[in-house]
Ligand SMILES: Nc1ncnc2c1ncn2[C@@H]1O[C@H](COP(=O)(O)OP(=O)(O)OP(=O)(O)O)[C@@H](O)[C@H]1O
């Protein structure tokens with residue numbers, strides 16, 4: 098009980114830290130200029146995304162995977178989840194959208210000839226830079242192109258989003274593996290995809306940072322559903338207990354319930370598979386983490402099938 102109370106206390110602190118009117122709230126320069134009424138790249142970017150979300154409801158389901166705290170397993174889960182969905186027969190485009198450390202190629206053991214940098218700087222089409230990964234999975238590697246894209250002017254961003262729309266009919270899912278934290282550009286990105294998945298570990302600081310992300314994405318676009326994956330847990334009971342605390346807190350303070358998507362057990366095989374550059378769900382499908390990620394993939398896939406029925 099005292100432990101739960103402490104967690105709730107620190108969540109309240111996150112609440113005030115993340116509050117829109119709080120002068121200490123983390124902001125980006127782009128947000129500052131937006132609040133002064135200047136036309137920023139991010140404004141144009143958001144406008145464009147809003148227009149798209151009105152017109153592209155029938156295409157690939159766009160999932161953003163993010164977290165408050167770094168190193169919680171986003172890229173491990175994104176890459177393995179994309180492969181789980183591919184195993185089920187879904188057509189998946191996995192997108193390395195980490196502003197700081199784009200490393201999906203390492204996790205998947207692929208060597209990209211081109212990255213997003215070639216789209217931004219050399220006028221290539223996204224279709225030309227897609228890499229082949231196992232099971233028919235396609236991957237767009239970010240390289241330094243992610244930050245270049247996020248800082249690009251509206252013209253380049255529009256070209257990029259047009260190209261993404263070109264690919265939409267060919268895929269069931271776009272999965273965006275983002276960096277950690279509350280970067281305003283990434284929050285805008287989450288806000289305009291179809292679903293945000295937050296990855297957290299049982300570590301209280303990871304959970305309170307997740308709360309901050311849920312709050313900030315809620316301010317930008319409360320209509321985007323948020324679900325949570327607990328990674329590195331002992332088992333489902335631990336995850337469900339933590340989920341209840343987090344969901345009670347987001348519901349009470351933000352009026353924003355979140356869904357429980359699943360739990361991935363702490364598993365040394367996952368760590369070893371990352372080091373070996375061989376994804377756990379394809380290389381060690383009987384490992385606890387692979388079984389758990391496959392279960393999450395099945396849940397997401399079922400949702401798509403039942404929606405289409
Ligand atoms: N379920 C797990 N069990 C054991 N180790 C794990 C598990 N999930 C991830 N890891 C390990 O945690 C480390 C960080 O994982 P990963 O790079 O996926 O995190 P991340 O959230 O993408 O990090 P970043 O914020 O830097 O992008 C890796 O060494 C990975 O092997």
Ligand SMILES: [Mg+2]
Pocket residue numbers: 171172173195275276
């Ligand atoms: Mg990562």
